[in-house]
């Protein structure tokens with residue numbers, strides 16, 4: 180049985196029912212890594228928030244989201260809150276807004292832990308330090324006692340990863356987790372994400388606008404355009420034989436290192452011209 184089964188998920192907003200996600204279906208097995216790629220506004224984040232049960236009240240959701248056989252669409256908020264941070268968790272794009280600036284990060288990680296497990300014998304601190312170490316923070320004690328502004332962007336993103344992983348979730352949703360980081364730190368955090376997901380055996384839904392980034396973490400990828408899935412398959416196949424013109428554009432831009440010096444860099448629009456330009 181799949182860990183996650185999404186069927187005909189449609190999300191619209193407001194009284195005019197503007198459609199943001201349109202009949203999206205996909206599956207994810209235990210421990211599998213699936214990337215969702217697409218340009219800004221294509222519905223990636225709305226899909227993730229629907230899975231987390233974090234959409235605003237103005238959102239109208241139809242279709243089905245089954246996690247380990249349990250239907251999440253229509254589940255009461257109290258039940259969804261019990262799953263969040265426990266069975267499924269999310270790593271957000273902007274660590275500075277996702278972390279509380281007034282609280283030491285060790286306490287923030289501990290709060291996620293204590294929300295779902297009783298702290299028998301005061302072991303929370305030890306588990307937090309251990310988790311911070313596992314996400315590659317060498318000086319875990321000092322980091323735990325720091326406020327977010329006292330840490331670097333890469334350290335903050337690792338703290339968010341620790342929060343997402345501390346309860347050993349079955350599924351971790353990462354929404355552009357490294358976009359705010361500079362390129363070398365990004366590469367390090369992606370390698371680390373790959374390692375900890377493997378060590379924890381967690382499945383991952385990894386959202387990005389960058390195919391090169393997705394290919395470092397995921398085995399399979401969905402391509403979204405204007406709320407729909409236009410192409411899906413193994414990352415290697417997408418790179419070698421992209422079918423949709425938009426995907427061809429993404430592949431070309433992910434391979435700008437192959438463009439000879441002096442030649443113009445390709446853009447997605449070379450392959451998939453926008454409305455009006457077409």
Ligand SMILES: Nc1ncnc2c1ncn2[C@@H]1O[C@H](COP(=O)(O)OP(=O)(O)OP(=O)(O)O)[C@@H](O)[C@H]1O
Nearest residue numbers: 192199217218219220221222223224225226235388
């Ligand atoms: N709360 C909301 N109310 C109304 N419309 C919304 C709301 N949230 C998102 N949308 C709309 O849904 C569509 C999809 O947005 P979404 O955030 O999922 O895009 P995205 O692919 O994640 O883009 P990005 O890469 O910029 O994060 C957009 O047209 C957006 O304006």
